Amino acid sequence: MSKTITERLAAMGIVLDGYREPISRYKPVIRTGNLLYFSGQLSAMEYDGAICGITGQLGSQIGVEQGYDAARSCATGLLNRAYTALGDLNRIRQLVRLTGYINSGPGFTEQHLVLNGCSDVLIAALGEAGTHTRLAIGIGGLSFNASVEVDCIMEVA
Structure with missing residues:
Protein backbone atom coordinates (compact mmCIF):
# COMPACT_ATOMS: atom_id res chain seq x y z
CA MET A 1 0.00 0.00 0.00
CA SER A 2 1.37 3.41 -0.97
CA LYS A 3 2.03 5.94 1.77
CA THR A 4 0.18 9.26 1.75
CA ILE A 5 2.01 12.54 1.36
CA THR A 6 1.46 13.25 5.07
CA GLU A 7 2.91 9.85 6.00
CA ARG A 8 5.95 10.41 3.77
CA LEU A 9 6.51 13.82 5.36
CA ALA A 10 6.17 12.34 8.87
CA ARG A 25 1.94 43.62 1.06
CA TYR A 26 1.90 40.40 -0.92
CA LYS A 27 0.05 37.12 -1.19
CA PRO A 28 1.98 33.97 -0.26
CA VAL A 29 0.31 32.05 -3.10
CA ILE A 30 -2.04 32.91 -5.94
CA ARG A 31 -3.99 30.47 -8.05
CA THR A 32 -4.69 31.21 -11.69
CA GLY A 33 -6.38 28.43 -13.63
CA ASN A 34 -4.69 25.17 -12.67
CA LEU A 35 -1.43 26.80 -11.53
CA LEU A 36 -0.31 27.96 -8.10
CA TYR A 37 2.35 30.68 -8.09
CA PHE A 38 4.25 30.97 -4.80
CA SER A 39 5.94 34.06 -3.42
CA GLY A 40 9.40 33.58 -1.99
CA GLN A 41 9.62 31.30 1.04
CA LEU A 42 12.51 32.30 3.28
CA SER A 43 14.48 30.04 5.60
CA ALA A 44 14.13 32.73 8.32
CA MET A 45 11.38 35.21 9.13
CA GLU A 46 10.63 37.81 11.77
CA TYR A 47 7.86 36.81 14.18
CA ASP A 48 6.92 38.97 17.15
CA GLY A 49 10.14 40.96 16.84
CA ALA A 50 12.51 37.97 16.73
CA ILE A 51 14.22 36.36 13.72
CA CYS A 52 13.37 32.66 13.61
CA GLY A 53 14.91 30.10 11.28
CA ILE A 54 18.22 29.52 9.54
CA THR A 55 20.29 32.59 8.75
CA GLY A 56 23.75 33.33 7.46
CA GLN A 57 25.63 33.62 4.21
CA LEU A 58 26.78 30.37 2.61
CA GLY A 59 30.53 29.99 2.41
CA SER A 60 31.35 32.84 4.77
CA GLN A 61 29.04 32.26 7.77
CA ILE A 62 27.54 28.79 7.36
CA GLY A 63 28.33 25.65 5.38
CA VAL A 64 26.53 23.57 2.79
CA GLU A 65 25.00 21.26 5.41
CA GLN A 66 23.27 24.14 7.21
CA GLY A 67 22.25 25.59 3.85
CA TYR A 68 20.76 22.22 2.89
CA ASP A 69 18.72 22.29 6.12
CA ALA A 70 17.62 25.86 5.35
CA ALA A 71 16.39 24.72 1.93
CA ARG A 72 14.54 21.81 3.59
CA SER A 73 12.74 24.30 5.82
CA CYS A 74 11.74 26.26 2.73
CA ALA A 75 10.19 23.10 1.24
CA THR A 76 8.13 22.69 4.41
CA GLY A 77 6.96 26.29 4.06
CA LEU A 78 5.93 25.74 0.44
CA LEU A 79 3.99 22.61 1.38
CA ASN A 80 2.29 24.47 4.25
CA ARG A 81 1.24 27.18 1.80
CA ALA A 82 0.00 24.59 -0.71
CA TYR A 83 -2.03 22.85 1.98
CA THR A 84 -3.54 26.16 3.11
CA ALA A 85 -4.45 27.05 -0.49
CA LEU A 86 -5.77 23.62 -1.52
CA GLY A 87 -6.89 21.86 1.66
CA ASP A 88 -5.41 18.61 0.31
CA LEU A 89 -1.86 18.05 -0.94
CA ASN A 90 -3.11 15.22 -3.16
CA ARG A 91 -4.47 17.93 -5.46
CA ILE A 92 -0.88 18.73 -6.52
CA ARG A 93 -0.44 17.27 -10.01
CA GLN A 94 3.09 18.48 -10.81
CA LEU A 95 5.73 20.74 -9.35
CA VAL A 96 6.67 22.63 -12.49
CA ARG A 97 9.44 25.04 -11.51
CA LEU A 98 11.57 25.60 -8.41
CA THR A 99 13.82 28.64 -8.10
CA GLY A 100 16.29 28.93 -5.24
CA TYR A 101 18.08 32.08 -4.17
CA ILE A 102 21.11 31.21 -2.06
CA ASN A 103 22.66 33.90 0.16
CA SER A 104 26.23 33.37 -1.04
CA GLY A 105 29.57 34.74 0.09
CA PRO A 106 32.37 35.55 -2.37
CA GLY A 107 33.57 32.46 -4.20
CA PHE A 108 30.75 30.19 -3.02
CA THR A 109 29.74 27.94 -5.95
CA GLU A 110 27.72 25.11 -4.38
CA GLN A 111 24.26 26.66 -4.65
CA HIS A 112 23.02 23.52 -6.39
CA LEU A 113 23.95 21.36 -3.38
CA VAL A 114 22.12 23.71 -1.02
CA LEU A 115 18.95 23.72 -3.14
CA ASN A 116 18.99 19.91 -3.14
CA GLY A 117 17.58 20.21 0.41
CA CYS A 118 14.35 21.63 -0.99
CA SER A 119 14.25 19.34 -4.02
CA ASP A 120 14.85 16.23 -1.91
CA VAL A 121 11.90 16.99 0.40
CA LEU A 122 9.51 17.84 -2.43
CA ILE A 123 10.38 14.74 -4.45
CA ALA A 124 10.24 12.45 -1.40
CA ALA A 125 6.88 13.90 -0.33
CA LEU A 126 5.17 14.18 -3.72
CA GLY A 127 6.78 11.33 -5.64
CA GLU A 128 6.80 11.77 -9.40
CA ALA A 129 4.65 14.91 -9.02
CA GLY A 130 7.54 16.47 -7.07
CA GLU A 149 14.67 31.72 -0.39
CA VAL A 150 12.66 29.61 -2.82
CA ASP A 151 9.64 30.08 -4.99
CA CYS A 152 7.82 27.68 -7.25
CA ILE A 153 5.00 27.02 -9.66
CA MET A 154 2.72 23.99 -9.17
CA GLU A 155 0.06 22.49 -11.39
CA VAL A 156 -2.98 21.50 -9.32
CA ALA A 157 -6.41 19.95 -9.70
Missing part, protein backbone atom coordinates in the same frame (compact mmCIF):
# COMPACT_ATOMS: atom_id res chain seq x y z
CA ALA A 11 8.79 9.71 7.97
CA MET A 12 11.16 12.64 7.25
CA GLY A 13 10.28 14.26 10.57
CA ILE A 14 8.16 16.96 8.92
CA VAL A 15 4.73 17.88 10.25
CA LEU A 16 2.73 20.56 8.49
CA ASP A 17 1.45 23.00 11.08
CA GLY A 18 -0.21 25.68 9.00
CA TYR A 19 1.04 28.89 7.51
CA ARG A 20 1.14 32.31 9.15
CA GLU A 21 -0.12 35.02 6.83
CA PRO A 22 2.48 37.70 6.12
CA ILE A 23 2.12 41.24 7.39
CA SER A 24 3.75 42.55 4.21
CA THR A 131 10.05 16.24 -9.93
CA HIS A 132 10.69 19.68 -11.39
CA THR A 133 12.78 22.06 -13.41
CA ARG A 134 14.85 24.40 -11.28
CA LEU A 135 17.29 27.24 -11.06
CA ALA A 136 19.78 27.86 -8.22
CA ILE A 137 21.07 31.42 -8.03
CA GLY A 138 23.75 32.82 -5.73
CA ILE A 139 22.99 36.31 -4.43
CA GLY A 140 24.69 38.65 -1.98
CA GLY A 141 21.92 38.89 0.64
CA LEU A 142 18.33 38.11 1.58
CA SER A 143 15.74 39.65 3.90
CA PHE A 144 16.39 38.87 7.60
CA ASN A 145 19.80 37.47 6.53
CA ALA A 146 17.97 34.26 5.56
CA SER A 147 20.25 31.65 4.04
CA VAL A 148 17.81 30.50 1.36
